[in-house]
Amino acid sequence: MSPKITIAGTNDEAALRPSEPVLWHLALLSGSNGTTLDAGLAGLKARYASTPAAEDVPVRIRTVGSTEGGHRGAVLTGEGVATEIGAQEAGGAKPVAFMFPGLGDHYVDMGRDLYRDFPVFREAVDACAEALTGELGLDIREVVFPASEEAAPAAAPAFDLRRMLGRDTGPQSENERRLNATRLAQPALFVIEYALARLWESWGARPSLMIGYSLGEYVAATLAGVLSLPDALTLVARRAALIDELPAGAMLAVMLPEQEVTPLLGENVSLSAVNGPEFCVAAGPVAAVEALEATLRERGVVCRRVQTTHAFHSSMMEPIAEQVTELARTLTLNPPGIPYISNVTGEPITDEQATDPGYWARHLVSPVRFAAGLRHLSATPLLLEAGPGQSLSSMATVVRGSDVGTVVASMRHPLERQSDSAVALKALGRLWLAGGDIDWAGFPADELDIVADAAATAVREAADPAVAPSSVERDLAALWAKVLKNEQLPHDVSFFEVGGNSLLATRLSLRIKRTFGVELTLRQIYEWSTIARMAAAVETLAAGGELDAQGSSHTGTSLARFRLPNGLTVWHQNEAETRHFYEDIFDHRTYAKNGITLPDGATVVDVGGNIGLFTLFSHYEAKDVRVFTFEPAPPMFELLSRNVAEHGVNATLFNIGVSDSESQATFTFYPRSSGMSSFHPDEAEEKHNLRTIIANQQKTDEDAEVAELVADDEELLDVRFEAIEFTATLRPLSAVIREQGIERIDLIKIDVQKSERQVIDGIADEDWPKIQQMVLEVHDADGEVDRLVELLRGHGFTVLAEQDEMYVGTDIHNIYAVRGAR
Numbered sequence: 001m002s003p004k005i006t007i008a009g010t011n012d013e014a015a016l017r018p019s020e021p022v023l024w025h026l027a028l029l030s031g032s033n034g035t036t037l038d039a040g041l042a043g044l045k046a047r048y049a050s051t052p053a054a055e056d057v058p059v060r061i062r063t064v065g066s067t068e069g070g071h072r073g074a075v076l077t078g079e080g081v082a083t084e085i086g087a088q089e090a091g092g093a094k095p096v097a098f099m100f101p102g103l104g105d106h107y108v109d110m111g112r113d114l115y116r117d118f119p120v121f122r123e124a125v126d127a128c129a130e131a132l133t134g135e136l137g138l139d140i141r142e143v144v145f146p147a148s149e150e151a152a153p154a155a156a157p158a159f160d161l162r163r164m165l166g167r168d169t170g171p172q173s174e175n176e177r178r179l180n181a182t183r184l185a186q187p188a189l190f191v192i193e194y195a196l197a198r199l200w201e202s203w204g205a206r207p208s209l210m211i212g213y214s215l216g217e218y219v220a221a222t223l224a225g226v227l228s229l230p231d232a233l234t235l236v237a238r239r240a241a242l243i244d245e246l247p248a249g250a251m252l253a254v255m256l257p258e259q260e261v262t263p264l265l266g267e268n269v270s271l272s273a274v275n276g277p278e279f280c281v282a283a284g285p286v287a288a289v290e291a292l293e294a295t296l297r298e299r300g301v302v303c304r305r306v307q308t309t310h311a312f313h314s315s316m317m318e319p320i321a322e323q324v325t326e327l328a329r330t331l332t333l334n335p336p337g338i339p340y341i342s343n344v345t346g347e348p349i350t351d352e353q354a355t356d357p358g359y360w361a362r363h364l365v366s367p368v369r370f371a372a373g374l375r376h377l378s379a380t381p382l383l384l385e386a387g388p389g390q391s392l393s394s395m396a397t398v399v400r401g402s403d404v405g406t407v408v409a410s411m412r413h414p415l416e417r418q419s420d421s422a423v424a425l426k427a428l429g430r431l432w433l434a435g436g437d438i439d440w441a442g443f444p445a446d447e448l449d450i451v452a453d454a455a456a457t458a459v460r461e462a463a464d465p466a467v468a469p470s471s472v473e474r475d476l477a478a479l480w481a482k483v484l485k486n487e488q489l490p491h492d493v494s495f496f497e498v499g500g501n502s503l504l505a506t507r508l509s510l511r512i513k514r515t516f517g518v519e520l521t522l523r524q525i526y527e528w529s530t531i532a533r534m535a536a537a538v539e540t541l542a543a544g545g546e547l548d549a550q551g552s553s554h555t556g557t558s559l560a561r562f563r564l565p566n567g568l569t570v571w572h573q574n575e576a577e578t579r580h581f582y583e584d585i586f587d588h589r590t591y592a593k594n595g596i597t598l599p600d601g602a603t604v605v606d607v608g609g610n611i612g613l614f615t616l617f618s619h620y621e622a623k624d625v626r627v628f629t630f631e632p633a634p635p636m637f638e639l640l641s642r643n644v645a646e647h648g649v650n651a652t653l654f655n656i657g658v659s660d661s662e663s664q665a666t667f668t669f670y671p672r673s674s675g676m677s678s679f680h681p682d683e684a685e686e687k688h689n690l691r692t693i694i695a696n697q698q699k700t701d702e703d704a705e706v707a708e709l710v711a712d713d714e715e716l717l718d719v720r721f722e723a724i725e726f727t728a729t730l731r732p733l734s735a736v737i738r739e740q741g742i743e744r745i746d747l748i749k750i751d752v753q754k755s756e757r758q759v760i761d762g763i764a765d766e767d768w769p770k771i772q773q774m775v776l777e778v779h780d781a782d783g784e785v786d787r788l789v790e791l792l793r794g795h796g797f798t799v800l801a802e803q804d805e806m807y808v809g810t811d812i813h814n815i816y817a818v819r820g821a822r
Contacts, residue, residue: 105389
């Protein structure tokens with residue numbers, strides 16, 4: 001275990017038992033093997049789907065089978081949705097390092113949900129606010145959680161790409177202006193990060209090592225016992241007040257190594273931070289920084305102004321350095337009880353430095369050696385960012401490269417529309433999956449009522465323990481087992497989500513007629529597709545009744561696994577479609593031809609991930625590949641998440657759509673034809689394309705199943721385009737590139753059903769040079785292929801457009817773009 005340093009006043013019971021029913025609940029599952037874990041995950045999600053979770057604690061450990069579980073899973077539920085965070089085999093306990101951010105990603109209402117939902121967080125904020133009242137002359141809670149915002153949910157402000165890229169010149173709200181004043185911003189940030197650390201400590205997470213960025217080092221020093229909480233608050237508040245009296249300054253992020261930046265700074269500009277191999281920050285007087293910016297832009301160097309009020313960590317801080325030293329002399333400084341990294345040296349802080357009052361003056365005027373500090377965390381596999389935003393997570397990902405381990409942010413980015421409580425609990429779930437060295441015994445635990453050898457019974461009992469299967473259900477389950485060659489069959493999951501397809505459905509229909517003497521058409525099997533619903537349909541028909549109500553072939557719980565021809569096993573939705581995608585991606589190498597290659601260590605962006613076959617292809621095509629995958633449809637995202645976890649892919653997954661602005665839009669999802677799901681549905685066009693593709697397949701493939709799927713059967717085609725609508729979040733690609741700290745993209749694959757132009761338009765000018773290769777599936781409406789070819793050539797790519805023989809007769813084409821000449 002990591003050192004157990006308890007922060008004074010922690011109340012574990014208060015952390016685990018809020019006074020009101022929880023709005024968000026994290027279920028941590030432990031299974032003796034993969035089969036029991038899968039059964040547990042399926043049963044738990046089925047329970048939450050049928051009955052909204054009414055949990056009395058925010059976190060509970062659920063064991064399935066043996067209490068010595070070697071496999072772990074996690075499910076987060078809230079706002080009527082149950083989301084599987086992941087599942088994987090547990091390893092040994094891994095130490096966790098804490099990272100505390102500085103100013104920049106703070107925002108009005110940061111942590112409001114945590115303050116509402118978790119007593120430990122609330123008590124810490126309250127204690128700090130009361131202690132600061134004398135120093136600030138106000139209640140800092142009114143600054144962070146202003147009353148005017150109280151009625152609104154904690155959500156991000158409207159998206160503005162200019163703002164995200166640091167070009168915003170628009171007015172701030174009164175609440176933003178108040179919080180952004182240095183004399184209030186720094187104490188406010190300290191309070192939120194300290195309270196968040198208290199929450200994590202109450203959850204049993206105790207850091208083995210810490211690093212803070214600028215002001216974040218004050219939080220680390222407090223947790224390490226160098227400063228008492230009252231002394232830390234005094235030092236932070238008075239230091240902020242001194243800075244607030246200094247002349248305004250400017251800061252500039254520069255994408256160059258330190259040795260190349262330093263000679264360009266001149267007399268008045270200081271090196272303020274070194275955040276990565278090619279990421280520095282310069283600071284100084286506004287005019288001097290503007291001149292440096294002009295020089296860099298003339299040389300073609302990527303640089304960006306940092307939104308700030310002062311030139312932090314520069315020579316402009318020197319006038320108050322002695323006052324900070326004298327202030328520190330009045331405080332009690334102790335050797336650290338937990339090791340942490342010094343910003344001044346980029347090395348672990350020594351006892352001498354921690355107890356030297358002059359250290360805090362040097363910290364004020366010296367550059368932040370954050371990249372060097374991160375290298376000292378290389379032996380710590382798990383990094384937890386304990387503060388608003390995700391900037392440190394992005395920096396850590398860049399500095400650590402392929403050895404990134406698990407980097408977890410525990411508060412949302414200012415521009416994200418999520419609950420901070422959901423983000424924090426999801427972070428805890430990720431640490432559980434990664435084997436974090438956390439005192440998990442502090443959470444309540446019980447056994448989940450699902451057993452490994454009876455997954456069908458388990459899921460049914462989770463939904464309604466009082467209902468026993470009827471004789472028709474039992475007989476139907478036996479027919480399903482014969483057709484699907486699978487005995488583990490839940491009664492409330494679709495035939496098509498446990499491996500069924502239209503050919504097998506035809507066989508099932510014949511067996512039903514022989515067994516029960518009634519005829520279920522293929523369409524009715526799709527509509528009455530679970531064992532429970534199908535049994536009700538059989539009983540109705542046997543009694544001479546008619547089937548009026550239409551159901552769905554999609555329940556949102558796919559338990560189907562499929563062995564690909566290359567031996568890989570995947571979770572999937574539809575066998576025929578999975579085979580088609582496999583042939584496209586693995587056999588025909590559609591995304592790795594015409595000069596497209598994947599080097600070892602590549603960064604890949606997969607826009608339109610579906611179940612993740614291209615993400616898996618990238619993982620196995622080269623070594624140490626990192627993938628960022630986007631999939632807006634929740635059912636596909638669940639399968640994608642399972643496949644990525646099972647194959648150990650180094651992937652970051654986003655359950656969102658990609659567009660040219662931040663918004664929300666209706667996404668039409670076809671469970672039986674997921675590849676044609678779209679933000680721009682056109683059923684007539686999609687049916688035409690599917691007919692044409694099937695006809696083209698038949699020219700070269702006489703397989704019986706393909707013949708069975710021929711599109712002449714209009715009823716079957718209607719079933720294949722059964723539609724479900726979701727409301728999806730849309731974000732520009734550059735927003736994610738910025739948040740994730742992506743500096744180079746070796747390949748972007750875009751397959752988004754008529755939304756490709758919006759994806760392209762969401763790439764900011766400064767991000768195009770990062771992109772080396774791009775493959776797009778394009779629908780050629782009104783010359784769109786030619787327009788995109790010219791656009792890509794204008795960005796320096798050699799471009800080829802072609803139409804695969806499978807798509808002849810449709811408007812679907814592929815574009816291949818490689819930077820520079822081949």
